[in-house]
Amino acid sequence: MSCTDFNDERALEGMKLKPERYLALCGGVGGAKLALGLSHVLDPSQLTVVVNTGDDFEHLGLLICPDIDTVCYTLAGLVDPQQGWGRADESWNALTEVKRLDGETWFRLGDKDLGLHLLRRALLDQGMSLSAVTAHISRQLGIAPEILPMSDQAVRTEVETDQGKLAFQHYFVRERCEPRVRSICFAGSQAAEPAEGFVRILQDPALKAVIICPSNPFLSVDPILSLPGIREALSDTDVPVIAVSPVVGGQAVKGPTAKIMQELGLPVTVEAVADHYAGMLTGLVVDRCDSDSVQVLEGRLAVHCCDTIMKNTPDKVALARQLLEFISSLEDTP
Numbered sequence: 001m002s003c004t005d006f007n008d009e010r011a012l013e014g015m016k017l018k019p020e021r022y023l024a025l026c027g028g029v030g031g032a033k034l035a036l037g038l039s040h041v042l043d044p045s046q047l048t049v050v051v052n053t054g055d056d057f058e059h060l061g062l063l064i065c066p067d068i069d070t071v072c073y074t075l076a077g078l079v080d081p082q083q084g085w086g087r088a089d090e091s092w093n094a095l096t097e098v099k100r101l102d103g104e105t106w107f108r109l110g111d112k113d114l115g116l117h118l119l120r121r122a123l124l125d126q127g128m129s130l131s132a133v134t135a136h137i138s139r140q141l142g143i144a145p146e147i148l149p150m151s152d153q154a155v156r157t158e159v160e161t162d163q164g165k166l167a168f169q170h171y172f173v174r175e176r177c178e179p180r181v182r183s184i185c186f187a188g189s190q191a192a193e194p195a196e197g198f199v200r201i202l203q204d205p206a207l208k209a210v211i212i213c214p215s216n217p218f219l220s221v222d223p224i225l226s227l228p229g230i231r232e233a234l235s236d237t238d239v240p241v242i243a244v245s246p247v248v249g250g251q252a253v254k255g256p257t258a259k260i261m262q263e264l265g266l267p268v269t270v271e272a273v274a275d276h277y278a279g280m281l282t283g284l285v286v287d288r289c290d291s292d293s294v295q296v297l298e299g300r301l302a303v304h305c306c307d308t309i310m311k312n313t314p315d316k317v318a319l320a321r322q323l324l325e326f327i328s329s330l331e332d333t334p
Contacts, residue, residue, distance in 0.1 A: 020208035022324075023201050024049045027220020028067045029084035030246055030254055030310075031213035032074035034323075035145075037316030038211070039075055041324060044144030048201045052215070053130070053149045054157035054186055054223030057169050059107055060098070062117040063124060066169075067220065068134055068149060069116065076141035084254070087112040106174045131195045146197065150224045153192035157223055158185050168219070177256040181263045184218055189226040202233050209327045210234060212243035214308065216257045217276050218264075231280065240282040240330050244308060244323065245270045248287040253309065271296055283330060285323055302330060 022042060026035055026049050035049045052067045066085070073079040073087060080086045090110035099105045109117065116137065123133045129152040138147045157168035161179035171179060194202075201207060215221055225231045234241050250268050252258040258268045266272045270286045270293045283302035286293055291305045304326040310316045 019046075019206055021046050021048065021201065021204055021206045022208055022211060024211045024213055025215075025221060025224050026050065026067070026071060026213045027052045027215025028055070028070045028255075031067075031215035031220065032071045032079070032084070033310040033316050034211075034213045034244060034319060035071055036074050036313070037310070037318075037320030038323075039145050040313070040317045041320045042145075047145040048148060048197070049145060050148045050150050050195070050198050050201075050224065052220045052223050053151060054155050054219070055168055055172070056154070057156070057167060059169075060103070060109070062114075062121050064107070064109075064117060064169075065120070065130075065134075065149070068147065069113070071147060072134075072138060072141055072143060075138075075143045075145065075147070078141070086110060107169060131197055146201075148195050148197045150195060150198060151192045151227055152195055153188065155189045155192050155223055155226070156187045157219060158187050160184070172219075172256075177259065181260050183264075184222065184260075186223050186226040189223065190228060192227060194227045194230055198230075202237070207237075207239050209239050210237065210241045211323065211327075212241065212277065212281075214244040214246040214253060216246060216252075216255055216260070217273060218257070218260050219255075234280040240327050241277075241280050242283045242285060242323065242327055243273065243277055243281055244285045244319070245273045245287070245290070247273055247290075248308060249289040269293070274301065283326065285319075285326060302326075 024035055024038060038047055049071060051071050053065060055066045057064055070085045078087055080088045087110055090112055092110055094111050094114050095105055095109055120133050130149045131152050134147055134149055159166050159168060159171040159181055160183040161171065161181055163179040171177065212221055246253055246257050247268055247270055261268050261272060270290045274281060274284050274297055281301050285304050285308065287308040288305050294303045297303050306322040308319055310319060
């Protein structure tokens with residue numbers, strides 16, 4: 001375990017030509033950024049991104065899939081660069097009319113975004129699965145890597161707070177994450193099945209590694225892990241399972257991760273992230289400012305330090321390269 005750089009471009013080019021496949025478990029903005037970096041380094045046929053659907057909800061008669069849409073918009077180069085979610089150059093005519101007619105406007109849906117949601121609703125009503133609809137939208141947006149929902153059945157994140165139980169989007173958007181979190185559950189997860197493509201990639205003999213993106217562990221990754229058999233499959237797999245820490249220097253890179261950890265009585269540290277994924281992880285990627293965690297985690301799992309803040313596309317690509325070279329280095333570890 002070390003903080004050395006991996007910069008052998010020839011090795012990385014060789015990796016790009018290999019047939020190995022990589023599975024990324026992904027939430028919203030942070031996960032989408034790393035997914036974009038991986039899409040620049042890997043051949044499209046090598047990358048499958050399984051996305052959290054616990055955030056999904058029905059709104060104005062439409063199925064809204066915030067994390068899937070963020071990943072798709074990011075990989076298609078359409079995402080709003082300031083927000084990291086939603087469409088760039090968006091307009092708000094439909095929402096303005098909803099407000100004029102005294103409808104709910106706490107969840108902002110732009111006109112271009114609404115177009116996607118309308119099509120999704122129509123395709124689902126025709127009997128297509130969420131996986132098939134997501135594949136169709138991805139193709140039409142020119143996205144080459146495989147994007148999959150974690151399940152084709154409904155799983156809904158519910159947050160128990162000091163103000164009672166809240167549906168995820170009510171907690172996250174309407175209430176702006178202000179209520180104190182007491183616990184989190186995933187309604188419907190035990191009755192749901194992982195998407196067929198998700199199971200297929202986990203069983204693929206060409207699978208090289210599973211990557212847990214730097215998404216919120218509690219709100220974005222745990223819904224995926226709550227599906228029957230997934231946590232066990234990741235614990236039993238023979239390939240490396242590597243997480244990128246969403247905690248940097250005792251703070252969350254984005255969103256309410258740190259606040260939730262504190263409210264659940266957890267320290268806001270990379271060690272706590274490792275503990276959260278205990279039993280599954282082969283390795284953890286942490287930011288250079290958390291290099292002291294290398295010794296703390298010594299003997300538990302491999303740790304690699306590098307720059308993990310992704311402010312622009314070169315940052316995303318650099319982190320993806322570091323991550324893939326770290327995974328490759330684990331093959332030489334006894």
